[in-house]
Amino acid sequence: xxxxxxxxxxxxxxxxxxxxxxxxxxxxxxxxxxxxxxxxxxxxxxxxxxxxxxxxxxxxxxxxxxxxxxxxxxxxxxxxxxxxxxxxxxxxxxxxxxxxxxxxxxxxxxxxxxxxxxxxxxxxxxxxxxxxxxxxxxxxxxxxxxxxxxxxxxxxxxxxxxxxxxxxxxxxxxxxxxxxxxxxxx
Amino acid sequence: xxxxxxxxxxxxxxxxxxxxxxxxxxxxxxxxxxxxxxxxxxxxxxxxxxxxxxxxxxxxxxxxxxxxxxxxxxxxxxxxxxxxxxxxxxxxxxxxxxxxxxxxxxxxxxxxxxxxxxxxxxxxxxxxxxxxxxxxxxxxxxxxxxxxxxxxxxxxxxxxxxxxxxxxxxxxxxxxxxxxxxxxxxxxxxxxxxxxxxxxxxxxxxxxxxxxxxxxxxxxxxxxxxxxxxxxxxx
Numbered sequence: 001x002x003x004x005x006x007x008x009x010x011x012x013x014x015x016x017x018x019x020x021x022x023x024x025x026x027x028x029x030x031x032x033x034x035x036x037x038x039x040x041x042x043x044x045x046x047x048x049x050x051x052x053x054x055x056x057x058x059x060x061x062x063x064x065x066x067x068x069x070x071x072x073x074x075x076x077x078x079x080x081x082x083x084x085x086x087x088x089x090x091x092x093x094x095x096x097x098x099x100x101x102x103x104x105x106x107x108x109x110x111x112x113x114x115x116x117x118x119x120x121x122x123x124x125x126x127x128x129x130x131x132x133x134x135x136x137x138x139x140x141x142x143x144x145x146x147x148x149x150x151x152x153x154x155x156x157x158x159x160x161x162x163x164x165x166x167x168x169x170x171x172x173x174x175x176x177x178x179x180x181x182x183x184x185x186x
Numbered sequence: 187x188x189x190x191x192x193x194x195x196x197x198x199x200x201x202x203x204x205x206x207x208x209x210x211x212x213x214x215x216x217x218x219x220x221x222x223x224x225x226x227x228x229x230x231x232x233x234x235x236x237x238x239x240x241x242x243x244x245x246x247x248x249x250x251x252x253x254x255x256x257x258x259x260x261x262x263x264x265x266x267x268x269x270x271x272x273x274x275x276x277x278x279x280x281x282x283x284x285x286x287x288x289x290x291x292x293x294x295x296x297x298x299x300x301x302x303x304x305x306x307x308x309x310x311x312x313x314x315x316x317x318x319x320x321x322x323x324x325x326x327x328x329x330x331x332x333x334x335x336x337x338x339x340x341x342x343x344x345x346x347x348x349x350x351x352x353x354x355x356x357x358x359x360x361x362x363x364x365x366x367x368x369x370x371x372x373x374x375x376x377x378x379x380x381x382x383x384x385x386x387x388x389x390x391x392x393x394x395x396x397x398x399x400x401x402x403x404x405x406x407x408x409x410x411x412x413x414x415x416x417x418x419x420x421x
Contacts, residue, residue: 020214027210035206045204049283049307053209057216100202127197146191147198174190183190 008072016063027056038084047087055080078157130180138173215319215326281311300417327404355415360393362408
């Protein structure tokens with residue numbers, strides 16, 4: 001019999017029974033996205049790492065309150081995001097994190113995907129420049145939805161707002177980007 | 187999806203982020219047995235009172251003998267009445283994750299580590315206590331170190347089932363604490379009394395090495411802890 005990977009629901013049920021290996025699998029599966037999200041929200045790699053670590057500890061201890069059958073990812077992201085926001089607040093960090101593009105040909109970097117490669121240097125720079133001019137709430141919404149490819153529900157969890165707010169922020173942010181880029185609405 | 191939205195998705199694949207840390211070991215170390223007290227120790231850095239909630243199990247004569255232990259920077263006493271302590275989750279972190287070099291600059295000393303151990307992260311709290319998560323035979327251990335000087339920074343009050351034994355680690359004095367849940371009380375760096383309590387259940391080896399006082403906690407036997415302790419030398 002071949003072992004199949006356990007899905008989130010099975011891992012959560014095991015973790016609820018005290019199986020730390022199951023929780024480790026969850027941590028390893030989500031820590032990358034959780035870190036990027038926390039970094040975006042906190043503006044500091046050290047705070048992001050601490051937020052992720054504390055978030056996964058708190059989430060494990062809160063598993064009793066996790067509703068069976070609910071999606072795990074938005075729940076985890078909500079907990080980690082709260083940690084990240086609290087750290088930013090307590091650090092009194094006000095300046096927004098400016099997004100930047102990865103340096104080309106950095107040793108160890110993954111080869112860009114063909115789709116990514118399609119974005120020409122000039123287009124990329126203009127687009128990134130336009131995103132960085134957005135207000136923070138618009139930029140975070142764009143980042144969650146398109147950069148991290150989170151669902152609206154997950155974006156709402158990360159930002160601590162309602163799903164309707166995500167929709168309206170997205171619409172406004174996209175309109176502003178089109179203005180900035182001198183594009184027509186599609 | 188509009189062309190702009192597709193471009194944004196592509197842009198997302200090219201953005202730069204700091205290297206993603208692997209937090210799994212640190213998370214598991216904190217969950218494995220009990221909340222680790224290191225944060226409190228570090229924040230406080232003055233008095234650590236460890237007491238045990240169970241009924242006294244130590245014969246009177248032994249209690250007397252064990253009444254006081256002293257190790258540089260640490261005093262341990264047995265108490266009859268324990269500070270009230272809820273066994274609550276201590277979700278606080280181990281501190282700020284820093285590179286070993288950054289951590290050494292912040293705490294002002296080079297960490298003593300087992301040979302061939304190159305932790306990518308050292309957690310530092312209050313600029314004083316440095317902690318690393320080690321693994322021994324698949325089990326997470328927490329090693330914390332601080333420069334103890336000549337001032338008693340930690341005080342443990344121990345009762346009940348906790349066994350305390352004086353030991354030697356590479357010829358230096360140390361103490362082995364085994365068994366029983368402990369509660370933790372502390373003073374902060376400015377000597378103000380602050381009391382926060384958590385329960386811990388790991389066994390603890392405390393010892394001095396040069397200017398450092400070290401503490402190793404984990405699910406270890408005394409022999410295992412001593413063997414690991416002997417390998418850990420300051421640079």
